[in-house]
Amino acid sequence: xxxxxxxxxxxxxxxxxxxxxxxxxxxxxxxxxxxxxxxxxxxxxxxxxxxxxxxxxxxxxxxxxxxxxxxxxxxxxxxxxxxxxxxxxxxxxxxxxxxxxxxxxxxxxxxxxxxxxxxxxxxxxxxxxxxxxxxxxxxxxxxxxxxxxxxxxxxxxxxxxxxxxxxxxxxxxxxxxxxxxxxxxxxxxxxxxxxxxxxxxxxxxxxxxxxxxxxxxxxxxxxxxxxxxxxxxxxxxxxxxxxxxxxxxxxxxxxxxxxxxxxxxxxxxxxxxxxxxxxxxxxxxxxxxxxxxxxxxxxxxxxxxxxxxxxxxxxxxxxxxxxxxxxxxxxxxxxxxxxxx
Amino acid sequence: xxxxxxxxxxxxxxxxxxxxxxxxxxxxxxxxxxxxxxxxxxxxxxxxxxxxxxxxxxxxxxxxxxxxxxxxxxxxxxxxxxxxxxxxxxxxxxxxxxxxxxxxxxxxxxxxxxxxxxxxxxxxxxxxxxxxxxxxxxxxxxxxxxxxxxxxxxxxxxxxxxxxxxxxxxxxxxxxxxxxxxxxxxxxxxxxxxxxxxxxxxxxxxxxxxxxxxxxxxxxxxxxxxxxxxxxxxxxxxxxxxxxxx
Numbered sequence: 001x002x003x004x005x006x007x008x009x010x011x012x013x014x015x016x017x018x019x020x021x022x023x024x025x026x027x028x029x030x031x032x033x034x035x036x037x038x039x040x041x042x043x044x045x046x047x048x049x050x051x052x053x054x055x056x057x058x059x060x061x062x063x064x065x066x067x068x069x070x071x072x073x074x075x076x077x078x079x080x081x082x083x084x085x086x087x088x089x090x091x092x093x094x095x096x097x098x099x100x101x102x103x104x105x106x107x108x109x110x111x112x113x114x115x116x117x118x119x120x121x122x123x124x125x126x127x128x129x130x131x132x133x134x135x136x137x138x139x140x141x142x143x144x145x146x147x148x149x150x151x152x153x154x155x156x157x158x159x160x161x162x163x164x165x166x167x168x169x170x171x172x173x174x175x176x177x178x179x180x181x182x183x184x185x186x187x188x189x190x191x192x193x194x195x196x197x198x199x200x201x202x203x204x205x206x207x208x209x210x211x212x213x214x215x216x217x218x219x220x221x222x223x224x225x226x227x228x229x230x231x232x233x234x235x236x237x238x239x240x241x242x243x244x245x246x247x248x249x250x251x252x253x254x255x256x257x258x259x260x261x262x263x264x265x266x267x268x269x270x271x272x273x274x275x276x277x278x279x280x281x282x283x284x285x286x287x288x289x290x291x292x293x294x295x296x297x298x299x300x301x302x303x304x305x306x307x308x309x310x311x312x313x314x315x316x317x318x319x320x321x322x323x324x325x326x327x328x329x330x331x332x333x334x335x336x337x338x339x340x341x
Numbered sequence: 342x343x344x345x346x347x348x349x350x351x352x353x354x355x356x357x358x359x360x361x362x363x364x365x366x367x368x369x370x371x372x373x374x375x376x377x378x379x380x381x382x383x384x385x386x387x388x389x390x391x392x393x394x395x396x397x398x399x400x401x402x403x404x405x406x407x408x409x410x411x412x413x414x415x416x417x418x419x420x421x422x423x424x425x426x427x428x429x430x431x432x433x434x435x436x437x438x439x440x441x442x443x444x445x446x447x448x449x450x451x452x453x454x455x456x457x458x459x460x461x462x463x464x465x466x467x468x469x470x471x472x473x474x475x476x477x478x479x480x481x482x483x484x485x486x487x488x489x490x491x492x493x494x495x496x497x498x499x500x501x502x503x504x505x506x507x508x509x510x511x512x513x514x515x516x517x518x519x520x521x522x523x524x525x526x527x528x529x530x531x532x533x534x535x536x537x538x539x540x541x542x543x544x545x546x547x548x549x550x551x552x553x554x555x556x557x558x559x560x561x562x563x564x565x566x567x568x569x570x571x572x573x574x575x576x577x578x579x580x581x582x583x584x585x586x587x
Contacts, residue, residue, distance in 0.1 A: 207455040209445050212434075216442055219431030226429045227443035227497075286433035 034280035034331045035292035042299045045306060053309045059186075061305070067188035067256070069301035071249050073294050074194050075268065076275040077201050078245030080293045081238040083276055084218045086285025087142035089239060091131060092272055094153030095246035096253065096265025099124040101157045103176075103251055104166040104260040113172035113179075121247045127153060128243020132236030150269070158262050167259035180255020190252045194294065197248070201290035214238060218285030274321055275300055278328040299324070342405045344369050344536050345390070345421075345505055350399035352385050359385040361560045363399070367505065372527060372537045374547030374568070377557035378580050383540050386557070387507055390538075391423045392416030420504035424494045424511060430482050436489075437465035437478035440496045468496040472529050474522065487515030488522035495526050499533075506530055507538045512546050524550050544573040556580055556587075563587070 049056035056062075075092050082089045103120035107113065127149060134145045169176050182189050205211035213234045216224040225231045246265075254260050279296025281288030303324065304317055343366040352360040360382050367373060377383050389396050392410030400407050403419050410416045413423075430439050438461070446457040446464075465478035474492035476485065482493060491511055498506050508527070512520045520543075527550045530537050541547050547554055548568055556564040556579040564571070564579045564587040571587070578584035 209447070209456065212438060212442075212445060212456065215433060216431045216438075219433035220429065223429035223431055224442065226425075229443050286431070 034328060035289060035295065037331060038278060038280065038292065038295050038299055038328070042295055042302055045299070045302045049302070049306050049309065053306075055309050056306070061309075063183070063186075063188055065301055065305050066191045068305075069297045070188065070190035070194040071253050072268070072271050072275050072300070073297035074190070074197055074249045074252070075242075075246050075272045076279070076293045076297050077197055077290060078238075078242035079272050079276045080279070080281050080288045080290070081201070081214055082142070082242045083273075083281045083283060084214050084285060084288045085235055085238050086218045086221070087135065087235065087238070088273070088283070089128075089131065089146045089242045090143065090269045090273070091127065091146040091149035091153055092242060092246040093265040093268035093270075094150045094157070095124050095127045095243050096250040096268055097262065098127065098153045098157040098160070099247040100250040100254045100260050100264040101161045101166075101262065103254055104169060105160055107169040107172060107176065108166050110170045111172075113175045116169075116172070116176070117251055120251055121244060124243040124247025124250070125240055126243075127246075128240040129236070131243065132239035135239060136232040136235040154262075154266070157264075161260075161262055163262055165259055165261045176251075176255045177258055178255070180252040181258065190256065193248065193252060197245070198290045198294050205290060210234070210237070215286060218287075271300065271321075274325050278324055280328075283329075296328075343367060343402070344371075344404065346402040346405070347390070348400045348402065350386075350389060350396045350401070352389060352394070353397045358560050360389070360396070363560075363562055365555065365562070365565070367536045367538070369504065369536055370531050370534045371553065372531050372539060372551045374551035374554040375538055375540045375557070376542070376544075376547060376554060376576060376580060380559075381557040381580075382560040383557055384509075385560075387423065387509065387538070387540065390416065390505075391421060391507060417501070420502065421507070422498035422501060422503040422505070423507045423509065424491070424498065425509055430490060430493055432483040433481065435479050435481055436469070436476050436485070436493050436496075437461045439482055439493050440465045440468065440478075440500055442497075444500070464500070465496065468499050471499070471533075472496060472526050474526065486519055488519030488526075491515075491519075491523045492526060495530065498535075499530075503535060505536045505538070507540070509540050510542065511539070512541060512543055520546065544576060547576075548573060558582060 046056070075096070079089060079092060099120040102123045103116045106119045107116040131142075131145055131149055134140050135142050179189060184192055205214070213224065213229045216229055217231055217234050221231055250265065253264065275297035276288070276293055277283060277296070278299060279289070279292035279294070281293060300321055303320055307314065307317055307320065345365070345367040347363055347365040350360055350363040351358070363382075363386060375383055375386070388394055390401070392413045392415050395410065401410070402408065408415075408419060431442065434442070441461050441464075446460045447454040448457045449455055462478045469476045469478065469492060472492055472495060474489065476489040476492045476496075482490060485493070495506070511523050515523070524546060527537055527539060531550075539547060539551060551568050553565065554568050554571055554576060555562060556576055558580065563585070564576070566587060575584060575587060579587055
């Protein structure tokens with residue numbers, strides 16, 4: 001006797017080629033994507049500003065806006081990789097500070113620009129490596145580790161510089177100022193750096209195993225580990241990368257400012273995280289894009305710029321940026337709810 | 342020759358005897374339903390077979406040759422794959438990305454070696470088609486039903502040319518319609534000559550697809566017989582202890 005209850009027949013595959021169809025149409029996918037709305041908001045803001053102010057759509061203003069957001073966006077690219085793995089790096093502001101100081105101290109001592117850049121990037125990379133090792137191999141919480149590094153980095157910057165403001169960059173000083181403050185084909189140099197780095201990130205995320213594993217670790221660390229993804233290496237690598245991005249931004253920023261104080265980069269971590277989150281990167285991990293991050297940084301800068309041009313008290317800036325963060329995360333929530341999460 | 346043969350396997354954790362003198366043999370393409378109450382030793386048995394921990398006594402043979410599994414990778418190298426209850430998938434990636442996770446094909450030469458998306462989508466599509474699942478390679482796993490997720494997890498094992506697939510409660514938390522889908526997937530594996538150990542609490546599922554049913558109680562095998570020769574009532578009795586052995 002074998003009284004198996006009757007089962008529904010196996011699912012009929014009614015579609016001739018079910019694998020060709022997709023669950024979502026392109027349009028609904030687009031409307032559900034946060035990046036789409038951020039792009040739209042940025043475009044609308046730019047158009048409105050072009051009509052309401054005489055000064056926004058001038059080449060001088062656009063030059064400044066693009067250069068200003070490039071610094072934040074470059075660091076935000078590294079931050080995005082970290083957040084996609086489900087981590088956070090709040091030490092980037094201090095990393096900018098310490099690499100900027102190292103750069104200026106080395107060049108101030110008469111060494112070449114290449115020595116300065118090399119040492120600055122090395123410093124930034126080591127900061128990221130320490131973060132990464134503590135988080136990946138000792139299993140410490142990213143927030144706590146990078147909070148400690150925020151403090152250590154700022155303190156070491158003070159120690160190295162002796163709390164001086166450095167504005168003499170030695171014999172190669174003009175080269176540094178040209179690198180960060182100059183322009184190529186009418187576009188500020190930092191913007192070119194941002195474009196190249198953003199394309200590199202886009203490529204790495206879409207076309208390399210490393211990029212795929214970054215997303216896998218953020219999506220389900222346990223599953224990634226079971227399938228043989230080198231989880232610890234991947235986690236460590238994103239912190240090193242975030243450090244290096246902060247180092248690149250520091251070099252460009254020092255060149256633009258022409259002087260380094262020990263306060264360089266203070267508070268930048270918050271602007272960077274804001275840009276990343278507004279750009280559609282989910283703090284839970286597993287979601288993010290290079291394009292979205294750049295647009296997120298652009299939106300913040302356009303809003304900031306518009307307040308100045310419209311004559312709004314600059315004290316309101318923080319309120320507006322904060323509001324945008326909340327609205328962005330709200331979009332994330334709504335988008336997630338629609339996908340059944 | 343049996344694909345997998347366990348001879349007198351015991352596993353002690355200190356004074357606790359999780360498995361006692363377990364014997365089991367499995368032919369290619371055979372589906373065995375492994376049943377038993379919580380704590381009967383099912384998970385321990387699976388972990389021994391999957392190489393999570395070595396047995397205290399006894400011998401595991403594959404194709405008649407004794408093997409020693411120090412870690413799960415050793416078992417995987419012998420073609421033993423486990424589909425975990427939580428499926429171990431990345432929700433944020435596509436079906437194809439999950440199938441190929443950890444062994445993505447690449448094209449080009451060093452230093453420019455890029456992911457071969459076209460091959461991944463095509464191969465994943467073929468695997469899903471062979472499993473007669475309507476899972477689409479480009480869909481995100483987040484948007485999928487429980488049955489489709491099972492198909493992705495099973496397609497992973499097909500990719501690695503598994504010979505024995507151990508499924509841990511694949512039908513525990515999914516709808517009736519999806520259960521039918523999963524049972525179809527199991528039949529498909531069996532048709533391809535892959536042996537399946539199906540761990541389940543659901544009597545109808547085991548009787549629908551399993552050739553044999555193995556019942557465990559308190560770390561011992563109390564029954565191992567063809568499903569046609571048994572009945573859900575008998576198995577229930579064996580699980581609870583109302584029937585001592587069969």
